[in-house]
Amino acid sequence: MANEDQLITEYFMMFDKDGNRTIERKELKTLLKVVYKQNPDDNMVEQFLKDFDTDGSGTIDLDEFKQMYRAMPVKPQGRTLKDLFTTYDKNGDGDLSFEEVKSFLSDLGDNSPDDLVRKLMDEVDVDRDGRVDFREFCLMFGRSISDDS
Numbered sequence: 001m002a003n004e005d006q007l008i009t010e011y012f013m014m015f016d017k018d019g020n021r022t023i024e025r026k027e028l029k030t031l032l033k034v035v036y037k038q039n040p041d042d043n044m045v046e047q048f049l050k051d052f053d054t055d056g057s058g059t060i061d062l063d064e065f066k067q068m069y070r071a072m073p074v075k076p077q078g079r080t081l082k083d084l085f086t087t088y089d090k091n092g093d094g095d096l097s098f099e100e101v102k103s104f105l106s107d108l109g110d111n112s113p114d115d116l117v118r119k120l121m122d123e124v125d126v127d128r129d130g131r132v133d134f135r136e137f138c139l140m141f142g143r144s145i146s147d148d149s
Contacts, residue, residue, distance in 0.1 A: 005066070010081070012065045014108075022059035025049070030109030035072065085137045095131035 015031045016023055023031065025045055032040040032048065052060055052068040060068060088104040089096055096104070102117050112120075121132055124139040132140070 008066050008069045009062065011069065012062050017108075017110075022057070022061050023065060024059050026109075028060060033109060034107050081138060082134065085134050095129075095133050096137065097131055101132055 012023070015027050015034075017027055017030075018024075028048060029040055029045050032044060048068065049058065049060070052064045052071075054064055054067075055061070085096070088100050090100055090103075091097075098114075098117065098121065101121055102114070105112060105117060105120075120140070121130075124132060124136040126136055126139070127133070
């Protein structure tokens with residue numbers, strides 16, 4: 001089982017969509033949307049930045065994110081990528097359909113058109129069955145299944 005720091009780092013990496021090791025306003029807004037299941041307004045985003053951007057950079061780095069995570073009254077659901085996968089596998093068949101992948105991406109704030117969602121699925125769909133299993137889901141995060149089983 002992942003320890004708390006590993007879990008927090010995993011969430012940080014999930015929301016740091018551009019991989020620059022900081023969470024910017026747009027990424028923070030997405031995080032708050034996923035955690036609180038509502039569209040946060042700019043005031044809420046600014047309040048989180050004011051409260052947790054201790055170096056005044058206008059972004060949240062990993063150390064600041066750890067403080068923010070620990071202070072959040074509501075935590076992201078799930079403890080591992082497997083839990084996240086299971087959350088979006090609505091019918092429980094062990095694979096994510098196109099609709100389930102699109103729902104997952106939408107909850108992360110990515111409202112890509114259908115052709116881009118299909119392209120992403122094609123890139124990770126190793127067995128070419130048109131669906132994304134857990135191993136392929138891990139590929140979406142650049143992880144091997146052994147990192148998170």
